[in-house]
Amino acid sequence: MSDKLGDKSSEGSLFIGTGVTLKGDVDVPGAASVDGKFEGTLKAKTLIVGQTGHVSGQISVETAEIGGMVEDHLTVRNRLVLRSSGSLSGTIAYSKIMVEEGGSITGTVEIMEKSASVQEPEAKVVQFHQSAE
Amino acid sequence: MKCDFTALRLPESDAEIDDFDWKAFPPAVASRKSNFFLIVDASTGLGGKVVTWTTFIHGQVDGILFAEHVTVEEGGIVKGRVFCRTMTVMGKVEADVVCDTLHVRGQGVLSGSVRHKSVKIEGEGQVTGSFACRSRKPDGRRAAAGR
Numbered sequence: 369m370s371d372k373l374g375d376k377s378s379e380g381s382l383f384i385g386t387g388v389t390l391k392g393d394v395d396v397p398g399a400a401s402v403d404g405k406f407e408g409t410l411k412a413k414t415l416i417v418g419q420t421g422h423v424s425g426q427i428s429v430e431t432a433e434i435g436g437m438v439e440d441h442l443t444v445r446n447r448l449v450l451r452s453s454g455s456l457s458g459t460i461a462y463s464k465i466m467v468e469e470g471g472s473i474t475g476t477v478e479i480m481e482k483s484a485s486v487q488e489p490e491a492k493v494v495q496f497h498q499s500a501e
Numbered sequence: 502m503k504c505d506f507t508a509l510r511l512p513e514s515d516a517e518i519d520d521f522d523w524k525a526f527p528p529a530v531a532s533r534k535s536n537f538f539l540i541v542d543a544s545t546g547l548g549g550k551v552v553t554w555t556t557f558i559h560g561q562v563d564g565i566l567f568a569e570h571v572t573v574e575e576g577g578i579v580k581g582r583v584f585c586r587t588m589t590v591m592g593k594v595e596a597d598v599v600c601d602t603l604h605v606r607g608q609g610v611l612s613g614s615v616r617h618k619s620v621k622i623e624g625e626g627q628v629t630g631s632f633a634c635r636s637r638k639p640d641g642r643r644a645a646a647g648r
Contacts, residue, residue: 467622469602473632 379413386420400429402436415444419453434471445480504531506552511567511584511599518599518616518635523569523586528554539568543576558592566596575607590626 379398384390388404396412402421415429421436428443434454441459442448448462452470461478504527512518523529531537531554538555541547545560555570558577571585577592588600590609598611602619605611605626612629622628 465622465626465628467620469604469619469621471620472634473620474634476631477628479627479629 382412384421386418417454443480504528507550509552509567511565511582515635518584526554526569528552529569541577571600573609 380396381398382394382396382400384400384402384404384406386403389407390404391407393409394400394406394411396410398412399414399416400406400410400412401416401418402423403418404420405422407424409426410423410428412429413431415423415427415432415434417423417432417434417436417438419435422439423437424439426441427438428445430444430446431448432438432442432444433449433451434456435451436453437455437457439457442456442461444460444462447464447466448460450456450465450467450471450473452468454468455472455474457472457474459476459478460473461480463480467473506527509527512521528537536555537553538557539551539553541556541558541560541562543559546563547561548563550565550567551562552567554568555572556566556568557572557574558579559574561578562581564581566579566581566583566585569586571579571583571587572589573579573592573594575591579592579594579596581596583594583596583598583600585599586601587604588594588598588602589604589606590611591607592609594609594611595613597614599616601617603611603615603617603621605620605622605628607624607626609624609626611627614631614633615628616633616635618635620632620634
């Protein structure tokens with residue numbers, strides 16, 4: 369995990385090690401890697417939660433890889449990956465999702481608005497049929 | 502008729518769901534000697550209550566689907582309620598689903614409420630709705646319940 373974090377170090381990263389608890393509002397330009405415990409509001413480009421990691425609160429990230437536990441409200445604007453050891457509970461919003469067998473999801477799951485643009489071509493087809501008649 | 506399928510009702514409570522014995526499920530019993538299965542082809546729509554052992558759905562099922570193994574193929578649609586042991590979704594499901602394992606693959610889309618033991622999502626699979634992870638019984642307890 370530290371290797372992954374090291375890749376993003378130039379963007380300003382946060383690492384919460386095993387046994388460490390951090391509470392508060394945090395804005396991370398790069399990757400936030402949690403092997404310990406975080407409670408509060410977290411904004412980051414990437415969230416990586418290790419098997420021992422526990423994150424709760426309002427979380428908003430571009431991408432997330434969850435191997436531990438995430439609770440409350442998680443918004444992932446791009447890709448959410450839930451590993452087999454991972455657990456999500458609460459309200460989850462995502463654009464793309466991948467869940468490994470064994471990963472646990474409990475709560476409300478929503479797709480972010482990006483999917484609305486996917487439906488756009490369908491609406492155009494309807495208009496085409498109407499004009500053809 | 503080997504069984505009064507109309508009398509089969511979906512387990513409702515968590516206890517009923519957990520204690521449901523798929524080995525005693527009449528279609529499963531009937532399928533022991535031959536691997537029976539139901540294919541709902543792309544030109545077919547079914548409504549009401551469908552009870553079967555294994556089904557592959559290319560068409561549409563509206564209502565109650567009660568089967569041990571359900572595969573909603575690409576282009577297939579299921580609406581209503583589903584009670585099954587394994588469910589694979591490559592098509593579209595708008596339903597309240599109770600299952601042991603859920604696998605959303607390819608372009609599969611699932612919306613509704615899901616009570617599952619294990620879930621796997623891959624490819625371009627999409628899920629929305631409420632998810633509840635049913636507790637996994639220890640093997641010993643399951644074995645005792647089956648006696």
